[in-house]
Amino acid sequence: MSATTFDDSERTIWAGRAGAYADTFARLCAHAVPDLLDAAEVGPGVRLLDVGTGPGTVAAAAYARGATVTAVDAEPSMVELARAAVPAADCRVAVLPDLPFGDGEFDAVVGNFVLNHVGQPRSAVAELRRVVRPGGWVALTIWPTPPAPGQSLIGRAIQAAGARRPPHLPPLQAEEDFARTAEGLTSLLAAAGLREVSCETLHWNHRVGAEEWWAGPAAGVAFTGQLIQSQPPAVRADIKAFFDEFSAEFADTDGLLTLPHAALLARARS
Template sequence: MATFDDSERQIWAGRACAYADTFARLCAHAVPDLLDAGQVGPGVRVLDVGTGPGTVAAAAYARGTKVTAVDAEPTMVELARAAAPAADCRVAVLPDLPFGDGEFDAVVGNFVLNHVGQPRLALSELRRVVGRDGWVALTIWAAPPAPGQTLIGRAIQAAGAHRPPHLPPLPPEEDFARTGQGLTALLDSAGLREASCETLAWNHRVTAEEWWNGPAAGVAFTGHLIQSQPPEVRAEIKRFYDEFSAEFADADGLLTLPHTALLARARR
């Protein structure tokens, strides 16, 4: 049976360009706050974990930092190298990072904790590679989710789609509450200190076509779930999506999708 980490590798394999063209713009909203939380500024040695197409790495470099960026998916690393050519971009998979103890002044991860099968062990590894008094700053999607986050999931549920066995959930013993209290408790359990958390809320403006193109291309868990369904179920998901997305459309035809995320930081 596939593990959660095996499933994540399968979900994201070869999906870098599809992600960059769709959901990456949504995730970019949190980047300035994330870098501020990590006190990422001139001269700081920063590690960007789960860099994806390099959005965080490029923004960190623009602040005058020395950037190292890693991602588990090779096609993501290719995009990151193009977006942040001055950064040291490598393939690496949590919780085993190829760096020495205390090698960085700050570690940041934009929504990466949603994609690891052992969150506590991953955080312990981030604690290991950051120097004493250095900050670890992370974002995750909040629960309960904002209405814009549930749009595609509502369509999947309404169509009667079933979760296939090759997409297992996070094991219960590894899971944690996606709340401010749950996330700070997780940081505490990894040996980090002075943990705090805030909620980020914003409206993502996007066309209905762009918002559908991500999952239709198999991006993220929802996309892989959709692609795993029989053709008639996929058609029903799209029909319900078209119906539900009208709730968020304005006179210009753009969707206004409310989203919320948690931004946490803690010090070694």
């Protein structure tokens, strides 16, 4: 299946940025991992596919539970980190919605925030259903809309500075998008033919220093980082100034930020 302009943009956004992601936003995304693996009923002997493994956080946690782990990511530098994190796992480069596996090859498939980064979410979910055995579980997390206050901190600063989205960062095509709500996510899974679909909202506070939180986008990590880097110097400076101002709302006496976050976790049976 041919890649969309959104997919092409995602490949550019993440190219070579595995290290910067691992040092910044990876710790945030790790909060959802235990619940994600519980939802997919991952335990000893389970043949698990971790899609969008990033630096291998989910893969490592699944291996520690005794699962037989296969992990894929579209970005080669992420796969390198995952291989180092879980040498016993089969880690390889692969891009949704075209996975190099046979029908029903896995007992469970998980994706931690991977649907936020694919240009064809419906085809992606259908592919996940294809590679999981009948009766196996698919479990996925996404960031919801509207976002939790901590998640929207950087976005608020970008908006306050009047930053404009450049043409090389296209939005997801309207016909491919879906509501980033519990209903939207469960409908997406059900439309792929998955059964027993359910969704819950995870809540947690992410504790991090302000400069560490800024380091991710400053290094160009993810869409927000690329958006910031594409702005003229004066706008970038304004974004940082607003970030510093808004960060004070979340600062504790020890200097760390307490950032409320939320994620949607859906699971369904093939």
